[in-house]
Amino acid sequence: MISSLRGRLFIGLTAIIVLTGAIGVMFVYEWAFGEAIELQDSVLSQLASVAQTGRFSGGQLRGVDKDTDVRLIELGKMPHGSADDRQLFGLKDGLQIGTRNGQPIRVLLHTRSDGSRFAIAQPTAVRDDTARDMAFRTLLPIAALIPCLMLVTALVVAYSLRPMVRLAGDLDARRADELTPLPLAGTPSELHPFINSINGLLTRIRLLMDQQRRFVADAAHELRTPITALSLQAENLDSVSLPDIARDRLAALRQGMRRIQHLLEQLLALARHEAPLVERCEMPLTALDGAAKEVVADLLPYALDRGIDLGFQLVEPLVVRAEPVMLSTMVRNLLDNALRVTPRAGHIDVGVYREGEAAVLQIEDSGPGIASPDLERIFEPFFRGSHPQGEGSGLGLSIVKRVVERLGGSMTLENVDGATRSGLRVTVRLSLAAAPSKEVNRVA
Known part of the structure; x- marks a missing residue:
């Protein structure tokens, strides 16, 4: 048949x-x-x-x-x-x-x-x-x-079926979150019922995704207030004389609340970066090297406290079209993941350099890397791998992936397996944008 x-x-x-x-x-x-x-x-x-x-x-x-x-x-x-x-x-x-x-x-x-x-x-x-x-x-x-x-x-x-093949190609080339209706202009009238049905399905999916996004954002926002109040109450107990066993339990409680706060912040960030944004051509010009330096400076005390060598291998002044908060979120989540899995006395190398017409951000750690079966699923929300480590929520890489897609870039993960070192190398490539220095936002 x-x-x-x-x-x-x-x-x-x-x-x-x-x-x-x-x-x-x-x-x-x-x-x-x-x-x-x-x-x-x-x-x-x-x-x-x-x-x-x-x-x-x-x-x-x-x-x-x-x-x-x-x-x-x-x-x-x-x-x-x-x-x-x-x-x-x-x-x-x-x-x-x-x-x-x-x-x-x-x-x-x-x-x-x-x-x-x-x-x-x-x-x-x-x-x-x-x-x-x-x-x-x-x-x-x-x-x-x-x-x-x-x-x-x-x-x-x-020739007669070429419009159908072109339509299928257009659908395959779309991003997963691109739900704009398919155009009817230039297509045979016989395909119009089929295209209208697809457009109706895309509309229903967009409404469903909007509802889900609003639910996640509203739930995270509503939960953040009571969690903040509980955290303040836990902080107030520091001045109270408590038995050692009670103080140990209080420390566990405060650690759990910090994890919940971090998860809520990640959920809000995920909902924010999944929401429709302005076109990339309308975004401001931002210095990628400046964003990376700001985030590294913020996280450097935490890295020193854990004995981790965090620094730059190479930094070049590069400009991309992106919202400053998007670049900051992208770099921060990548470094958070690297700091979470890198052992004490390890190192994290950051590179910002030009490669052809692309601006490259590369972060390489000396942690255990990612198991090969998990590489295909590592960008799924809440997926932390077969052997999760640290207190992560499994949302960091999902947020980074969405930011990179919004900016029209690409992202690759590869395990570093050498004779003297191991770890994970994350490479993000974004399109370069040239502009006068006065137009560039240097603040991440």
């Missing part, structure tokens, strides 16, 4: 062409064969007119091709000669079927004014061979036309 619409159309139209061509060939062959026989009868009549004016000896007529095997037979005024001649003499004038030497012949008998009779004869086998040859020659253009029609049919089917 052929599932391809193009294949069904091609096979169906080809079958029609072949069937119609076969029927046409049979009719044309019969018509051409009959016309060839009539033409040969006309030739016999013309030869009879020539023979009536002159008397030739029996045998082949002069000027007639030997391959046609046309002969003049003088029958005289009375039956005589062989049995075949006497049999021919008994036939009426005109075109008749007779036999000569045991073979059927087509003859044209005629009586002259003096009463003598003659016959122009030609073997039926020769006539049939000539007629078949002429009929086949007539069929050659039709036989050559059928493959040409099949080729034209394939081209027409491919």
